[in-house]
Amino acid sequence: MKVTMLATTCDKKDCPTIYKTDRGTILVQGETPTDHGLSIxxxxxxxxxxxxxxxxxxxxxxxG
Incomplete structure (x- = not known):
């Protein structure tokens, strides 16, 4: 899979980041919340x- 960074919040590799792939998908790097109350x-x-x-x-x- 080829991954291209679209946007990030910092210059380090451990910050929220959005990537696009050559598969026509988006990858999102961020914190894993635990207080959402959803069934995943x-x-x-x-x-x-x-x-x-x-x-x-x-x-x-x-x-918008």
Whole structure:
């Protein structure tokens, strides 16, 4: 899989980051929240990232 960084919150490798892949998918690096109260299947996970990171990565493409 080829991965290209779209946006990050810092210059280190341990910060929230958004990547695009050559598979037509997005990878998200962020904190794993534990206080969400949701039922998540064992083969899935949640990550939490700042909304500003989404805006930086996708800009006006998200609208509103």
């Amino acid at each position: 299947p064992a083969h899935e996970t949640l990550v939490e990232i700042p909304i500003e990171l989404i805006r930086e990565a996708f800009g006006d493409q998200l609208g």
